[in-house]
Amino acid sequence: MALSNSFSFAFCFCFSVILLSFYANATDVSHDGRAITIDGKRRLLLSGSIHYPRSTPQMWPDLIKKSKEGGLNTIETYVFWNVHEPVRRQYDFTGNLDLVRFLKTVQDEGLYAVLRIGPYVCAEWNYGGLPVWLHNLPGCEIRTANDVYMNEMKNFTTLIVDMMKKKSFLHLKIENEYGNVQSYYGDAGKAYMNWCANFAESLDIGVPWIMCQQSDAPQPMMNTCNGWYCDSFTPNNENSPKMWTENWTGWFKSWGGKDPLRTAEDLAFSVARFFQLGGTFQNYYMYHGGTNFGRTAAAYITTTYDYDAPLDEYGNLNQPKWGHLKELHQILKSMEYTLTHGNVTTTNFDNSVSATVYATNESSSCFLGNANSTTDATITFEGNTYTIPAWSVSILPDCKTEGYNTAKVNTQTTVKVKVVNKAEDEPESLAWSWRPETIDDTRVLAKGEITANQLLDQKVAGDDASDYLWYMTSVHLKKDDPIWSKNMTLRVNGTGFILHAYVNGKYVGSQWAQYNVYNYVFEKSVKLLPGKNIISLLSATVGFP
Template identity: 35%
Template sequence: MKKNLLWLVVFCFSISAFGQAPKHTFKLGESDFLLDGKPFQIISGELHYPRVPKEAWRERMKMAKAMGLNTIGTYVFWNLHEPQKGKFDFSGNNNIAEFVKIAQQEGLWVILRPSPYVCAEWEFGGYPYWLQNEKGLVVRSTEKQYLEEYKKYIIEVGKQLAPLQINHGGNIIMVQVENEYGSYAADKNYLDINRKMFIEAGFDGLLYTCDPAADVKDGHLAGLLPAVNGIDNPAKIRKLVNENHDGKGPYFIAEWYPAWFDWWGTAHHTVPAEQYTKKLDSVLAAGISINMYMFHGGTTRDFMNGANYKDISPYEPQTSSYDYDAPLNEAGNATEKFRQFRSVIEKHLPAGQSLPAIPAAKPSMAIAPFKLNEQVALFNMLPQAVKNATPLTFEDLKQDYGYVLYRTTIKGGKQGELQLKQLRDYAIIFINQKRAGILDRRLNQNTLSLTLPEGDVQLDIFVENMGRVNFGKYLLENKKGITEQVTFAGTEVKNWSMYGFPFKNINSYTTKPSAIQGNGPTLQKGTFKINTVADTYLDMTDWGKGVVWVNGHNLGKYWAIGPQQTLYIPKEWLKKGNNDVAVLELLKNDQQILKAIDQPILNTLKKINVE
C-alpha cells in the first residue's frame, strides 16, 4: 500500500511539474520524423514573438495554417528576457510561453531555438549588452563566467518552456542546441556542454543542431540530428545528413531562405516566388522537412536591430522593417509568394486534408498631415553628467541602447583634424552647439577637419548605437560609443562630461510649446485623432534620422537614406480618439509635420545633404 501511495505521489508531482501527462510522441526514424509512430513531414515557418505585437500572435498563426504550415519556429532572445543582470522578464510581448500555447491552440507544433546566440539580425545576436562588463567573459566559449551566466539564463527559460515539450503534453517537438556554431568554431566539448545544460534545464525531448552546408561537420554534435541551412537540393541534403548521422535521417532544412533582410543605404531585397516554388516542390516531394526563414518577419523595434561587419565589408546596420520579402508581409498580410507557396504545399497534403481559406487582407488607412506642437532640444534637457578624463563607452556607463552626448571644452583659434578612434557607430559633431559635421561608421569615417573660433570652445559629440554586430568574430568587439580616444590636431582631448539618453520610457521626457534653438537633436510630441482603427504607415520621407513612438510603443528607427521610408503602426497599438506620438529627430529639427499612408515604402534610396 505504501509503495502504491509513493508511486501516486511521484506521478502527481510529475504532472504538476510538467503541466500535463504526455499525449503525443515525436521521435527520429531511419528516414522520417515519427509523430505518434507515423511518418511526419515538418512544414514550418519562422515567426519571432518580439517582432509581432502580442495581440496579433494568433492572427499570424492563423495565416501560417492557411499557407499550409503545420509548425512554426522561433528563437528565444536572451537580451529581452534578462536585459539587466539577474533581472528576468517573461511578461507582455516577452511572454513566450503564451506564444507557444497559442500556437498549440491553433493546431501548430513549435520548433524552439533557445540558445543564447541567435544571430537573427538582432542586437548582439541576442546576447545582453551587460555580458561585456564581465571582465574576461567570452561569449560562445567554455570560459567560466560565460557558462555561469548562460546556465542561469537557460534554467529560467526551461522553467517557462520545458513543460511545453511534446513529451510533457505540449507542442514543442524539437529544441535546437546552439545556432550555426560551425560557422563560428568547432569545439565539440563546448557543444556538449550546451547539450547538458539544456537537459539540466528540462529540455529532455528531441535536440538537434543546425548549420550551413559547408559548416555541418564543425557544428554538429554526435548523437544529435544535424539539420542543414541554406540548401534545397534533396540529394545533397541526404548526403550531408547521412555523413554526419550514421548513415541515417531524418532530413530537415532548418533555415530555407526564399528571401532576405535589408540594411540601411542598400536596396530593398526581393526574390520572386517563381525562383523558389519548384525548389519547394522538389523538397516536399522528396519527403524532406523544411523551415522557411522567414515565413513572417515583422518589425525589429526598441533599438533591437543588429548589424553585420566583416574585414572585407563595411559596418551594415539593419533596418527596423524586417519585412524580409517573406510570404507574409510586415503587416501580416498574404503576398503573392504566400499564395504560390500555398499552392505548392497543397499538392503535398496528406489524403483527406485541406487548407483553411486565406484570411482577407487587413484594411489599412492614411492619416492626414498633423503638426507636432511640443518640442525640446536635447541639449536643454541634459540628465546628470558622468565625468571622466577619457570617454566612457555605453557599457562603462551601464547604458544598453540609445544615445550618449560627450561634452568637453577645448582651446580654440586653430585648425586641425578631430579623430574619434573606434567610433561606434554614428556621431554628430557640434562646435558651440552648431553642427560641424557627421561621422558614420558605415562609411569608415572617423576624422573631421575643423576650424575652431577663438577662445574656449564647447565640443559636443552626440553618438548613436546603431546596433551591435550579430554575426562572426566581431561579437567579441561590440562595445558602443567612443570606445578608445579623441584627438584634435594630434593631441588627445580629455575631461569629458557624458550624458546618457537611453530612451527606455518616452513619457519620462517632457516637452513644451516653444521654438527650437540651435541645430541639435530634438524631441517633438503631438497627437492625432482617428475615428477608425486600422494598420497604417508613418511616412518619414521628409524627415532626417531618428525614432518614433506611438502611444508609448517604440516603432523603430527611420533614416532618409532608405531603403525604408515608412514606419509600420499596427492597429493593435492605436485607439479611437487621440493618439500620442513622439519623434526623436537628429538632423532636421525644422520638420514638424507628420502624416501616415496606407502602404509601406521599403524600396527608396536617397542621397541626403546633412551638412
Template identity: 45%
Template sequence: MEQKEKLVVKCRWWWLLALLLLTAALGGAQGGNVTYDGRSLIINGEHKILFSGSIHYPRSTPEMWPSLISKAKEGGIDVIQTYVFWNLHEPQQGQYDFSGRRDVVRFIKEIQARGLYVTLRIGPYIESEWTYGGLPVWLHDIPGIVFRSDNEPFKYQMQKFTTKIVNLMKSHNLYASQGGPIILSQIENEYANVEAAFHERGPSYVRWAAQTAVGLHTGVPWAMCKQDDAPGPVINACNGMECGNTFKGPNSPHKPSIWTENWTSFYQAFGNEPYLRSAENIAYNVALFIAKKGSYVNYYMYHGGTNFGRTAAAFMITAYYDEAPLDEYGLIRQPKWGHLRDLHAAIKSCSKTLLSATQTTLSLGRQQEAYVFRKSKTQCAAFLENRENKEVTVPFFRIPYKLPPKSISILPDCRRVAFNTAKVSAKHSTRTMNPVVHFKSAQQWELYKEAIPNFARTTPRANGLVDQISTAKDKSDYLWYTFRFRHSSSRSFLSAFSQGHVLHAFVNGVLAGSAHGTHNDVPFTMERNIKLRKGINHISFLSATVGLPDSGAFLERKVAGLRNVRVDGRDFTHHTWGYQVGLLGEKLQIYTVTGSRKVQWKRLGRLHPLTWYKTTFDAPPGNNPVALDLGSMGKGEVWVNGESIGRYWVSFVTAKGKPSQRWYHIPRSLLKPSGNLLILFEEETGNPRGISLDTVTWS
C-alpha cells in the first residue's frame, strides 16, 4: 500500500474513533451499528428519518406475515414495530411457548428477509388492549407482588422474562449490533400514566427498569414512551395523535425526537362506534412532527389484525384497529395506505437536507408558518403550514402558494410542492363482504345444551363471594356462583351487583335475567322480579368476563365477578356458595373434532341460552380472506377446526343500533378444502341459521 493511502486510512480510523468518543461524551447511546444524537438514530454511520408501522405477530398468522410486511414496505415503511406478549410466551410459570403465531423469531426473520428494520417493544407490560396488559395471570398469585413498581417479586419476574427475550434475540443474531434488523428496543410502556400512584416507588422503578435494560447489552438503543424523564441513555418518546404539538421534546439535547405511537384510528370496545381518523389528518400531524425535527414516526397500528381466542382486553372487540392502512384481513385500505405512501416519498426525497441543514421557522401569517431547512443556496427544503380551517395564499421566497385548510405543503427544494397533506391522490375504495356459504337449513346444525349447575353439583365451596380473576385464573371467561335457600313466598325481588362483565341469573334452572356493564362503566347491578317456590330454591349465576383489564395502577388488585346478592332485601353475600370454573363444554373441548364426540348432539330446534352449535363447511374457492357473518347471533365464542377465532357480542349494539362487530376473521391457514368444523357457544338466543361465510374484497 502506498504511503499516502496508508495515511488516509489511518486518518479515517482516527476520525471514526474521535466521532465515537464525541458521541459518548454527548450522551449518545453506543449500539454497535446503531447510535443516536440529537437529530436522529444513526445506522451504520448514517442519520435516518424512519417511518415505522406496528404489526403484532400474534394478531395475524405466520402465513400472513410475508404479505403484511411486503405491503408495509411498498407503503414506504422502513421499520416494523411489535410488542412482545409475555402471557402468550409464558402462560404457565417457567413454561415457554414460541410456536405458531407466537414465533416472534420467525416474524423478525421475515422482516429481515424483506430488508426492513425492527423495533422490539419488550415491555413486558404492554397494555395494547390485550388481556391483563400482556402480563401472565400467574403473577397475581406471587406473595407480596405489586405490578410495575419498585417491588422485588415483580422486578425479579420482569427481569427474568426480559432477559429471556433479549437472550433469544441474541441467540439468533437479530440485533443490529450482530448484523440483525432490531435497531431499537423498548422497556416498560406509558408508565407516566400510573407513576404517581406508586409515590416514591414509581421513579425508583423507572430508574431500575432503564438500568436493567441498558445492562442487557443489546448493542442498540432503548426507549421509553410517555416517560418524559426516561433516565440516562434511554430515549423518551411520544404517543398520541398530535405529537407535533403535544410532545415536550427529548429530555436531553443529545437524544432524538421520536414518536412511538401515532394512532391511525383507535381501539374499539363492544357497544362503541369505530373511530374514523382521516388520511389527511394523519399526514398533517406526521408532516408537522418531521417539520419540527422529528425523525422517527411509528403508525399504531399499520395492521391491527385480530384478537384471536380470549386475548382481547376487557370489552375489546375481536377486530383490532381495522381502520389502519392495512385492514384486519391484511388488505390495503385506501386512501389511507396510498396517501401515507406519498407522504413518505415526499419526505424521503429531501431527507438528507432535513437531517443536515439548520432549521428556522418563519411566520407567513396569523396561523401560517414555514419550517425551513437550508444548508446552502442549492440545498433547501420547507414545510408550509396552514392551521386555519380555510384556504389561504401565502408568499414564500417571493412566490405565492395556495394552502388548503388545515394542511402542510412539502417543498423538497423550497420551490416545488411535492405533497400537500390535504390533497389525496390515492383512490377511495370500498370493502365488500360477499356471502358464499349460507347455513339457513336446520338440518345443517346440531346443538348441545350446556348444563346449568346448582349448589349441590358445584365445588369448591366458600362462605362468601370470590373474585373471578383469582378463582378462574384466566382458564375460562366463565365462573358459576351457586347457592340455595329456603323461601316461603312465590314472588320475590333479586338484586345482584357485579364488577365484570356479564351476568346471567337462573332460578331453579330457568333463566331469570341477564345484565352487563360497559367498557367505560364496568360495574353494574341486575334487578329482577323472580318467581320462587315454597321451600328450597336454587339460584345459579353465570358470570362472564369479556377479557381482563389491561391498564391502571395496581392491576393485581383488580377484581371481577359477583360481589353482592340480595333477595327481598336479605343479604346473601356471605352465605355459603358453590363454584364452578368454566363450562362443561370447555372441559370436554367439544369445539375440537375429538371433544365433539364426547357429547350427544341433537337436531336444531327451539333456541335456548347457553347452547353449543355445530356444523361443517367447505372452504370458499380462491385466495380472498374469509369471514363469518354472525349478525344473527347474540354473544359467545366461535371456533374453526378447534381454533378460537375470538369472542363475539353482536347483541351489544352501538347508539346507532348496529353491532360494533358483525364479521369475524377466519384465516385461510386454518381451513381445509372440505369438512371444516365450526362450533359456536351462544350465551343468549342467537339464531345460527342466519350465519353466512363471506369472502372479503376491496374495490
C-alpha cells in the first residue's frame, strides 16, 4: 500500500489548563466563599470570550471597546497550542497570534483578562488545540498520566506563564471539563488530574487556581460550572465562590447544520437567575465568536464561528442581544456591593416562583424569579404587587421598583438581509484562473511517498501537513480466478470524513460522512480486468475532532 500527502483523525475530549490573568492595576487577588477579591474588595465579574486567532489585530480594539460599552469588565480567551507551536520547539506569536498585543489591547480599555492556556481547549478548534506532532511522539498518550505528554504540556504551559509574569495578572485556572471524561482514563485520569493541580501550584504565581466541570477538584483548586444554566451549581468547598466559566450564548455550526439561535430573553434569564442565587463571576461563551481561518476549525465545523454571540462574526452588534444584556449588566453593577456583602434570604412561592433579598445595613436589592416556562405569575411581595412573565427574572435594585425584567426587551432588533453578490456581474473585476489537478501518479499509476503493509493512521503519515491522503493498492486477478462475477463491488468501511474512489484510473464514486457520525460503508459496483487492477482511495478531512 502506498500513501501520499496525508493527515489523520483523533477522538475529541474537553480538557485545558487555564490561566486567568486579570489586568488593570490590581496588586492582590484572592477569594472567599462569596466572590473573587481584587485589592481586598469583593468584585462582581462580568466576562466575555473573544478568541484572538478568530479575528484580526485590526479588529481587536473595536471588539474590546464594544465589549466594555456592553457592560463587561473582563475578557476571556483560550491559548491555542497548535498554532503557537506548529513544529516542536518552534514558536509563532505573530499577526493574529500576538497574544501579548491582544492582552495589551484589553488592558488599554481598563478591563481584566482571563487567559485559558489549555493545553487542550476543545473550542471546536482543530484537534482541540493540540499540535498533531504531539500525537506522533514515541510513547506519547494524550491527556493522561503519561510522562511524554506531561513533559510537553509542562514546557508549553510554563512558556505562557513566563510570558504572563512580565504582566500584572491576578488569577489562574487549571482544567476544562476534564471531569466529563476522567472516568474514561480510570486511575490514570485521577492521577493526571492531581498532577495538573500540583503542577499549577508549583508555578508559584501567587493567585488562586480554578478547575471547571471538576466536582472533585482538590484544594486549593476552585471548581466552576459550564453550561446553558448554572444557577443550581454549588462549589465543592464553602470557601470557593460560585463561578460560571462558560454560559453558551448560542452554539457552533457544523457543515449542513442549522444556524444556531439562543434568544436574548433566555440568555438574560440564565444570567439574572445565576446572580439571584449567589453567583458572582459569569463568562459568556462566546461574546464574539469570529471566524475559523485557514485549517483551524475542528471536524465538520464551518468557517464561521458566529455562535449567535452579542457581537456577530464581523464585530457588529447583534441586536437585541447585545443591548438587552447591556441593560442587565448596568443594573447588576449598580448592585455590586449589596450582592457581594448582603445577607441573603429567599422566599419560595407556588409554581416555581421565588423572591431573593440581598440586604446590608445601608441598602437592599431584590430578585423576583419565575422559573415556570409557560405561566406568568402575580405575587404580593413586601406590600406591593408584581407580575412576573413566564421564564423571567425581575430585578428591583431598591426592592421596590422593577428596574429590569429579562423577558421585556427594549432594544431595537437588528435584521440582516442577504443580497446577491454583485461582483459576479462585473467579471472584469475578478481574476479567476483554473487548472486541473494532476493526480495521474496516484489515480492511475499508484505512485506514493510511503509503502506499508498495513493501514497507517493519517496523523502519523501526514503530521497535519495536508487535508488529503491517497491510499493506493492493487489486486491481481487471473482469468480463472473464482472471484469473477457480474456483480463485483468495491466496499470500504470508512471512519473518516470524505472518500473518493478510483479503480484503474476511473472514478467510481464518493461518500461524505455526517457531522459527528464518521463511520460509514462505501460500496459501488466496479469492473475489474484480468491482471493488475489499481485501487486508489482519496481520503479527506474537514478538520480534526
